[in-house]
Amino acid sequence: MTARFGQIAFVVWRESTEALLVVAILHGWLAHHAGARVATGRYFLWAGVAAGIGGAAFLAAVILSLANLFEGDREDYFQIAMAGLAALLILQMVIWMHRQGRGMRKELERDAERALTGGNWLGLFSLAALAVMREGSETVIFLYGILASGSETHRTESIAAVATGFAFAATFYWLIQVAARRFPWSVFFGVTEVFLLGLAASLLMTALDRAIGLGLISPLSEPLWDTSWLLDDTGRLGSFIAAMTGYRARPELMPILVYSLYWIAAAALLRPARQGAAEPTS
Known part of the structure; x- marks a missing residue:
C-alpha cells in the first residue's frame, strides 16, 4: 500500500462514515416518529441522498473541467491552490465538528420534526x-488536493483506494452500531480528527514544497537538519508518515515556520471547544 493509497482510503472512509451517520439519524427518526407516513418520508430521504451524491459528482466534474483548462505552469498553480484549499477546508471542518458536532443529532431530528409536522x-x-x-x-476537494499534490496519478490505485474507503466505512459503521454502548461516536470523531489535522498539514506542506520548487516562495535557508538516517521521507514507511503528517527529513526554514504556525493555529482554534466537549452523537 502506497502513501497516496492510504490518504485516499482514509478520507473516503472518514467522510463516508459521517455521511452514513447523518442518513442513519434521519432514517431512525422517521422509523420511530413518522408512523403511517414513514414510506413517504423514506422516499424523500433517499431521493435527497441521491441528489446529494449527484451534487458532489457535479462539483467533481467542474473541478476536473477547470483543471483541463490550464497547461504548464498554470496547471501547477491550480494544483497548488487546490491542495492548499483542501488543507484549509479540512482544518475548518475539524473546528466545526468540535463546535457544532455535539448537537448534530438533536439539530437533525429537530429539522426532521419540523418537516414532518408541516x-x-x-x-x-x-x-x-x-x-x-x-x-x-x-x-x-480533499481527494483532488491529494491527487494534485503528487507528481503522478495512478488511476487503478486511486479507484482501489476509493473502493477500500467505502468498504471500510460500511463495515466500520455496522460494527459501531453493534457495539454502540461500548464505543461512543465521540471516540471516532476524536481519533479521526487528529489524523485529519495531520493530513491537512501534509497537504499544506506539499503545496508549499511545490511552490518553493517553482520559485514562487523562498525556502529562506538550506536544509537545517537531516533525519533521513533515522526516517527517510522517500522510503516506504517514511513516505507514508510524511503523507499523513507532513514530516520532512530535510526541511528548510520556511517549511518549519509554516508547519509550526499551522499547528499553533490549530491548537488555538480547537482549545476553547475542548473545554466543553461532549459526544457529537450516540
Whole structure:
C-alpha cells in the first residue's frame, strides 16, 4: 500500500462514515416518529441522498473541467491552490465538528420534526441532500488536493483506494452500531480528527514544497537538519508518515515556520471547544 493509497482510503472512509451517520439519524427518526407516513418520508430521504451524491459528482466534474483548462505552469498553480484549499477546508471542518458536532443529532431530528409536522417533505429532501452533498463535496476537494499534490496519478490505485474507503466505512459503521454502548461516536470523531489535522498539514506542506520548487516562495535557508538516517521521507514507511503528517527529513526554514504556525493555529482554534466537549452523537 502506497502513501497516496492510504490518504485516499482514509478520507473516503472518514467522510463516508459521517455521511452514513447523518442518513442513519434521519432514517431512525422517521422509523420511530413518522408512523403511517414513514414510506413517504423514506422516499424523500433517499431521493435527497441521491441528489446529494449527484451534487458532489457535479462539483467533481467542474473541478476536473477547470483543471483541463490550464497547461504548464498554470496547471501547477491550480494544483497548488487546490491542495492548499483542501488543507484549509479540512482544518475548518475539524473546528466545526468540535463546535457544532455535539448537537448534530438533536439539530437533525429537530429539522426532521419540523418537516414532518408541516408536511414539508421537500424540507426533509433538502436536509438529506445538503448533508450528503456537504460530505461529498468535501471528499471531492480533499481527494483532488491529494491527487494534485503528487507528481503522478495512478488511476487503478486511486479507484482501489476509493473502493477500500467505502468498504471500510460500511463495515466500520455496522460494527459501531453493534457495539454502540461500548464505543461512543465521540471516540471516532476524536481519533479521526487528529489524523485529519495531520493530513491537512501534509497537504499544506506539499503545496508549499511545490511552490518553493517553482520559485514562487523562498525556502529562506538550506536544509537545517537531516533525519533521513533515522526516517527517510522517500522510503516506504517514511513516505507514508510524511503523507499523513507532513514530516520532512530535510526541511528548510520556511517549511518549519509554516508547519509550526499551522499547528499553533490549530491548537488555538480547537482549545476553547475542548473545554466543553461532549459526544457529537450516540
